[in-house]
Amino acid sequence: MGNTERSLSELAEYLDAELVGNADHRISGIADLQCASASELSFINQESYLQYLPQSTTGAVILNADFADKYAGNKLIVANTYLAYAKVSALFESLSELTVGIHPSAVVAASANVAPNAAIGANCVIGEHARIGSGARLYSGVSVGDRASVDDNTLVHPNVVIYHGVSLGKNCVIHSGTVIGSDGFGFAPSRDGWKKIHQLGAVVVGDNVEIGSNCSIDRGALGNTVIHDGVIIDNLVHIAHNVKIGKRSAIAGCVGIAGSANIGENCTVAGAVAINGHISIADNSHFHGGTIVTKGNTEAGVFASTPPMQDVKKWRRNSVRYTQLDDMASRIKQLEKQLKTLLPSNTEEK
Structure with a gap:
């Protein structure tokens, strides 16, 4: 929507x-409330931030009805403050717009199908029979392999690599440095060393998916690695071959996430979690940071x-x-056996 001024009446209508x-x-x-100027908007989502209101020079504050009487200045009262902040942030997006069309330095295969209103940035490479959808934007240095597709209104930031056969859905955002469709870690041991198992599947990404920077998403060995609609993925995440991630996780x-793990819908996986391969995670499962998930679960x-x-x-x-727990457990069992031999078998409870 561009970085333009808005009146508070316009913002109120929008929100x-x-x-x-x-x-x-x-x-x-x-x-931020602490440093906003008179031409900037702030928001309060937690009571702890109320302390900054008296000194704030912000032009207006987004807050909910519970906090409305705490501020005498301009305010936008909403039911969900954080959601309102997310919505209004789109109005002030500062990303430079790409010019519609194909940059002269881009290399586009003759068999590729690029929508007339797509924007292909400098030094992009688009392979044979690849498809770029309506309104898609590929910033500089993006590589799209043979038979890959980028669907309508998807934004691909600079230097992303989309391997052959990969499919990205509509309205996705892929951040810089991410590689989608590289080979999964498949090797067979032999007397002569490791024998590569060629990865014959692809990666299928649904609609409205956002993938952070420097992620690596492996193609499937036979079937596809699948990331369903509405999934959001942070930076520096590795998703191995044939993983499935359910909607809105x-x-x-x-x-x-190791190979062939199946993550359910509406799950949240906090930072530095390690998920074992060939397990299934139930819908609505939530993992705290650093959790090591060695087995699946059937209930949320x-x-x-x-x-x-x-x-x-x-x-x-x-x-x-911790290293003494096994020994301590054995000693407790021995003490329990000794206690049983000392107590009369017909002892009555008092």
Whole structure:
């Protein structure tokens, strides 16, 4: 929508918000409450931020009805503050627009099908029989392999590599440095060393998917790796061959998902989680950061496996005790046996 000024009345209509204050006041951007200027918009999502209101010079604040009486200045009152912030952020997007058409330095195969209103940036390479949909935007240095497709209104940031046969859905966003469709880690041992298993599947990405920077998503060995509609993936995530990720699931940074794992719908996977291969995760499962998921689950829930942070001296003592648990369990069993021999078998409860 571009980086242009908006009046508070326009913002209120756009957000379906109740406006209290000067309807004609102009807003040119969004900033933190602590540093926002009179031409910028802020929001309050948590009570702890109310302390910054008295000193704030912001032009207006997005807040909910519970906090509305805490601020006397211009305000937009909404039911869901964070969602309103997400919506209004689109109005002030600062990404430079690509010119519709194919840049002179791009290399496009004669058999490729590029929509007339797509935008292909400098030094892009588009392979044989590839398809680029209506309104798609490929920034500089994007490589699209043979028979791959980028569907309508999908945005691909600079230096993304989309291998042969990969399919990206509509309205997706792929960030820089990500590789989609590289070979899965498939090798067969032999007397002469590892024998490569050629990966014959592809990657299928649904609609409205966002994938962060420097991710690696492997193609399937036989079938496809599949990322369903509405999935969001953070930076530095590795998704191995034949993984399936269900609709609207969210994967945070530095997650590793091993081959043929099946992640359900509406799951959240926090940072640095490791998920074993060939397991299934139920819909609506949620994993805390650093969890090591060695087996699947059939019911929704919240899961964690790593201990919380503690003082290093306490951690050292507990680490030693952890190594003693097996011995301690054996000793407890021995004590229980000895206790049974000492107690009369017909002891009555008092």
